[in-house]
Amino acid sequence: MSSRTRRAAAACLALGAVVLGAVPANAQEGTVTIEGRVWFDRDADGSPEAGEPPLLWSSRTAVQVFDEGTKQWLGESTTDADGRYRISGLPAGTGFAIYNRAASHYETTTPDQLHDVGGGTYDFGVRGGTLTGSAFVDTDRDGVKQPHEKAVTGGDTVRLFYGDGAMVILRAPEWREDGTYAYHDLAFGRHMLLAQDRWPDFKIAPTASGHDVDPTTRQKWFHVVEADAHRADVRYTRLDADFAVDGVRLEPAREAHRIGDEVTLVASVTNRGEAADVPEFTVFDDVPEFVRASDNLEVTDPMGIEFGLREPLGAGETTEVRLTYRLDDPAIGRIHLFVRPVSKLGRVDVNADDNHAIVSLAYLPGETATTTPTTTPGPGATGSPAPGATTTPGAAAVVAATGGSGLASTGAAPLGIALTGLLLLGGGALVLLAARRRRRA
Numbered sequence: 001m002s003s004r005t006r007r008a009a010a011a012c013l014a015l016g017a018v019v020l021g022a023v024p025a026n027a028q029e030g031t032v033t034i035e036g037r038v039w040f041d042r043d044a045d046g047s048p049e050a051g052e053p054p055l056l057w058s059s060r061t062a063v064q065v066f067d068e069g070t071k072q073w074l075g076e077s078t079t080d081a082d083g084r085y086r087i088s089g090l091p092a093g094t095g096f097a098i099y100n101r102a103a104s105h106y107e108t109t110t111p112d113q114l115h116d117v118g119g120g121t122y123d124f125g126v127r128g129g130t131l132t133g134s135a136f137v138d139t140d141r142d143g144v145k146q147p148h149e150k151a152v153t154g155g156d157t158v159r160l161f162y163g164d165g166a167m168v169i170l171r172a173p174e175w176r177e178d179g180t181y182a183y184h185d186l187a188f189g190r191h192m193l194l195a196q197d198r199w200p201d202f203k204i205a206p207t208a209s210g211h212d213v214d215p216t217t218r219q220k221w222f223h224v225v226e227a228d229a230h231r232a233d234v235r236y237t238r239l240d241a242d243f244a245v246d247g248v249r250l251e252p253a254r255e256a257h258r259i260g261d262e263v264t265l266v267a268s269v270t271n272r273g274e275a276a277d278v279p280e281f282t283v284f285d286d287v288p289e290f291v292r293a294s295d296n297l298e299v300t301d302p303m304g305i306e307f308g309l310r311e312p313l314g315a316g317e318t319t320e321v322r323l324t325y326r327l328d329d330p331a332i333g334r335i336h337l338f339v340r341p342v343s344k345l346g347r348v349d350v351n352a353d354d355n356h357a358i359v360s361l362a363y364l365p366g367e368t369a370t371t372t373p374t375t376t377p378g379p380g381a382t383g384s385p386a387p388g389a390t391t392t393p394g395a396a397a398v399v400a401a402t403g404g405s406g407l408a409s410t411g412a413a414p415l416g417i418a419l420t421g422l423l424l425l426g427g428g429a430l431v432l433l434a435a436r437r438r439r440r441a
Contacts, residue, residue, distance in 0.1 A: 032119030054083025143208025151179025
C-alpha cells in the first residue's frame with residue numbers, strides 16, 4: 001500500500017470515528033426539558049417567598065405543553081410535595097405553548113400561559129380564597145367575644161368541605177389561642193363549614209349576625225369566586241334550663257292551724273329545659289322551725305332555707321319535693337319556695353316566672369308564739385332597758401345631762417343645794433361673832 005493510500009485510509013477511519021462519536025450527542029441535542037414550580041403566591045408579588053406553600057397536585061395535571069404551531073399536545077406533569085413539575089423529551093427547536101392548568105381553579109399572579117422556543121424553567125404563581133372566624137363560648141349571647149369568654153380551639157371544632165357533590169374534606173385550619181382560625185388557598189367553588197358539638201352541655205348559639213353558622217344544621221355555606229375573603233363564626237352557649245313548679249299544696253289541708261302543728265309544703269317540679277339538670281331551691285322570708293325534707297332533697301342549710309335535688313332531673317321529667325315545718329310563730333303567714341334561676345350546673349333558667357311555690361298559713365284565734373320571751377338585761381348588761389321592762393328596786397336611773405357640764409344627775413334640784421350652803425355659812429359667822437364678844441367682856 002502506497003503512502004498516499006495509507007493516508008486516505010487513515011483519514012476515512014478518523015472521519016468515521018468522528019461521525020460515530022457524534023451520533024449520541026446529536027440525539028441528546030434533539031430534545032429539551034421544561035420544568036418549574038407552582039406555588040401559592042399569597043401576597044401576589046409574583047415571587048416565591050418563605051411561608052408561601054407549594055401547590056401539591058399529585059394526581060392532577062398542573063402544567064401542559066403544546067406545539068405552538070400545530071397545537072399538538074407534547075406533554076404534561078403533576079406537581080410533587082414541593083410544587084415542582086418536569087416535562088422531558090420535548091423536541092428541540094420547537095415553539096412551545098406552556099399552560100398553567102391551576103388557573104382554572106385559582107386566581108393567577110403570574111401569566112397562566114407562556115410561549116417560548118426550547119427548554120427552560122418556568123414558575124407559576126396562584127392564590128385562593130380565605131376563610132377566617134372564631135369559635136368561643138358566648139356566655140352573654142351578644143354575638144361578640146369578650147375577654148373572659150372561653151375560646152374553643154383545635155381538634156375537629158370546625159371542618160371544611162369543598163364541592164357540591166362529592167364533598168372533599170380539606171385540611172385542618174390554622175388555630176390561635178384566642179379561638180380564631182384561618183383556612184387559606186381555597187379553590188373556586190362552593191364550600192361548607194361544619195361546626196361540631198363540643199360538649200353535651202353546649203349547643204350552637206342562635207344566630208346573631210350573618211357570619212354565624214346555622215344553629216340547626218351547624219353549617220355555613222359560601223362561594224369562592226376569586227382570591228376573596230369569607231368569615232364564619234362558631235358561637236357556643238350552654239343548653240337552656242327551664243324549671244316549672246305546679247301542684248303546690250299544704251298538708252294537712254286545714255283552714256287554720258295551732259302553734260306546734262307540723263305542716264308540709266308539697267310541690268311538683270318539672271324540667272322543661274334542654275338537658276338533665278340539678279335545680280336548687282331557697283325559701284324566702286322567715287320560716288317556721290324546720291323538721292325534715294323529702295329523700296330526693298339535699299338540705300344545704302340547717303335552718304331549712306337552702307335545698308337542692310340529690311340527682312339530676314332529666315329533660316321532660318317531673319319530681320315531687322316535700323318540706324315539713326313545725327309552726328312556732330303566728331307572725332309567719334306563708335312559706336315561699338323558689339327554684340333558683342341558675343342551676344347547680346350553671347345553666348340559666350330562661351323563664352323564672354313559674355319557679356315559685358307559695359302556700360299561706362292561717363292560725364286559730366288566740367294562738368301565740370312558743371318562743372321564749374326576752375328577759376331584762378342583768379347586772380353588767382349594756383344598753384337601755386327594753387320598752388316595758390322593769391328596773392331593779394333601789395337602783396338609781398342614770399341619764400345623760402344635756403346643755404350643762406356633761407356631769408350625770410341624780411334628780412335633786414340644784415337651787416336647794418345652794419340655799420342650804422348659804423344658811424350654813426351664815427350660821428357659822430354668827431357663832432364666831434358671839435364668841436369674840438364674850439372674850440372682850
